[in-house]
Amino acid sequence: MTSYFKRPTEYYRRTRWTYPDTLRVRGSVIPTVLSDVFIITIFSTIIQTINTMRLLPFQLVFPSVIAPALSVVVGLILAFRTNTAYDRFWEGRKLWSALDVQVRNFSRMLWVGMKETPHPHGVTNGVASTVSLTAATPAANSAPAPAPAPNPPASSSLGAHLFSRNSKSTTPREPAKVNSNATLSEFYHADDHEKILIIKLLLAFAVSVKHHLRQEFGVRYFDLEYLLPEGFVPCAATDRVEIKTQIQDKALGDRYRQYNEEPWDIRAGNEEGQMSLPLEIAYALSLWIIGESRAGRIESSLIGNLLGSINTMTDIFTNMERIVFTPIPLAYSIHLRQVVYLYCLALPFTFFEILGWHTIPLMALVSFTLFGMDGIGTEIENPFGKDANDLHMDEFCRDLKRELDYLVNLRNTVPGAHA
Template sequence: MSNRVDNPKVYNPYSYHRPHFIRWRGSVIPKVLPSTIVVTLLAVIVCIVNLETKVKIGIPSTFIPVLGFVVGLLLTYRTNTAYDRYWEGRRLWAVMVVAIRNLTRNIWINIKEDDGKSDLLEKKTAINLLIGFAVATKHYLREEDGLLHDDLKPLISNIKSNLPGFKPFNEMDPSSEVNHNLPLEITLYLCSYIDNKRQNNKVDVPTTNSMYGALNTLIDCLTQFERILRSPIPLAYSIHLTQTVWIYCLSLPFQLVDSLKYITIPIVFLASFILIGILHIGGEIENPFGYDENDLDLDDFCG
């Protein structure tokens, strides 16, 4: 029998102690349950009125397959679009990590250390700045401005730059209300460092081109992250989809009560739970950079 202990940093869908069927944390149940209860209460009222009084409020069930087909298409598109954004965010982070690792290797191995400790210190500073790029990107995507984050400040402190018009990070006013695109600014410092080493003949041209290529990849990833963050699903589509799902769920009791009697109540509960749940899942993973249970674990990625 294996005594292997699961590594929390390695994704394993079977490592949970409880089956997914009964899990509450990480599910959309807290968001779905209130809406589901409202629809179910309507089903209870419809059943009582239709079956216990002389008032008949049932309608033909021909509406179910027509609207159900439309709702299915809309929900499928919504969920697929949201998951594409989620997966694109994860893929871009992996591309960014590859670029950081390649750039780190080139800086550490291929840049000469003619000045001894001075060059070595600059190398370590540049590598810290690369790590700082990932951490700064995490905070930038979470719209957390400032330079005083505990995991960021040690990586970008005491940075000097030869770029005109740019202050070292430690000279910036942390209380300033100006929102800096800190990851982009870090790439400017790195570009200045690489250019300085090339001018001093401490790195050859092919390696310089390789480092610039990795730097361009970092900027490209940052831009793609911004596209995901700032280009949500069109509001009109989200509103119309939500309205369509609610119309379908609210009309179900009236269409089922004549044929299913009181069984309408659990059927409506299950149907609304599934449909409204899928609707909320799309909204849950649309922006994968936050702190929700289903968002990408950026803290772990930067660890």
């Protein structure tokens, strides 16, 4: 089992015993810039060959003053590109840390602030409860769990929206793979079971944010599907997204207009409505808080904090979407590549007369440096992907899952007090 406690270097798999960073290829931009370096090196070789063999009646030589003039412009553009990309990377990390804070606070306030009602031990509305975020299966020689109650009390459900909002029929999910060592707890009753369902939804919010930012739609993922309640079929459950063809229509004053687009209207029963999975989970959590507050089962002083946490989580998710769906402007990226290429193609002409054949390895080094800086910016401008230099969101979600798994096994007693 992987330890929850990690050193910062473990996220990047660096230790003092590995080979130095100078020799590292994995995680570097070498695979990205290799083709560009090859092109510049071949170009320099061809030009040097033409000059050496005097295939032209004149020498391909430029004044050396060109290099300093262009290098200043290229350096400023590359510095701005790299700084902008790192700002996006760092902001993404701060937003995920803020999301961690809200999930931790919400789960803690829920676990200690929800009023408890006595119920038969080990039974939750007729369903045996567990002490983990992963469903538990009784041992083979133990008595079978009681059958589920046909109509659980409304006050202890998660609301009709969670279980019956979508009338579409779906294929029943297969039982989750469970830990055979998990056992039923005699200390946990219906309220704890419902708390665990909500805490699972909290974790599902963080995991669904990760998948949404990676453009992985639907719920059929090992780390997401079984965190959602049975019967919860959100509109984002489809893996197929329809993209309509768009045309530019400046005459209408709009940037884009879809073919055969009907006038907009908000009405009940509109089947074209859609919502991302994280937002729908936030909506379900809000419904649950309002229902439990009206039933008086949550401390009144915590209701505002819980709703505030959901508002903050939604705000964080929206800011993460802003980073993903607002990339560096295309015109800027294109112009930067063109400027770097022009600089690398013009630079050899200023070196041939002085360096001769040594110009070729020098241009390979210069092109590797410049294109490498551009490659770093491209690598980190979207910090929520799966590249080696992106945020380790899978690890962050695993750590959060371990924390919540530990939380639901804590008893609500003050340390040092007598039970």
